[in-house]
Amino acid sequence: MSISNKTRHKFVRRANRHRRVRARIAGTGETPRLCVFRSNRHIFAQLIDDRRGKTLAACGDGDVSAEQTAEKSDLSGKCASAFAVGRRIARLAGELKISRAVFDRGGYRYHGRVKSLAEGARGGGLKF
Numbered sequence: 401m402s403i404s405n406k407t408r409h410k411f412v413r414r415a416n417r418h419r420r421v422r423a424r425i426a427g428t429g430e431t432p433r434l435c436v437f438r439s440n441r442h443i444f445a446q447l448i449d450d451r452r453g454k455t456l457a458a459c460g461d462g463d464v465s466a467e468q469t470a471e472k473s474d475l476s477g478k479c480a481s482a483f484a485v486g487r488r489i490a491r492l493a494g495e496l497k498i499s500r501a502v503f504d505r506g507g508y509r510y511h512g513r514v515k516s517l518a519e520g521a522r523g524g525g526l527k528f
Contacts, residue, residue, distance in 0.1 A: 414508070416507075418507030421506070421507060422504065426450045427448050427449055427504075432449050432456050432498060433450060434446070434503050434528060435447075435448055435504040435506060436514055438506070438514060441478075442460060443461050443485055443513050445489045445521075446489075447492070447493055447498065457492040457496060461484070463488060464485055464488055475516060482513040482517040482520065486523070486524060487520040490522075494524070502528055
């Protein structure tokens, strides 16, 4: 199965946007980079220390339960699970005594699931 030119072009454009975003931001031990990856079905977040090249914490929508997803009633579906992932990554950051992070949207537009994840992380106490 081969990828069509239109699909390949979409991946290349996102990679270029991500490269531009990454040129401006970098995570440290005190303020790690909150990196977001969004696929068609799932969303993942990582806290990364770029100086040491280590992932400090990671979370995906498979790690959150249905009760955690349903607690934000004005969102539904994938946006609600993205919000729950944001809350969970903020809780994991709190356990590591991290209160600040820089947000890496991964070349995605800041709306929908990416925005919900960011709002969930802010609601969980992470500042960026």
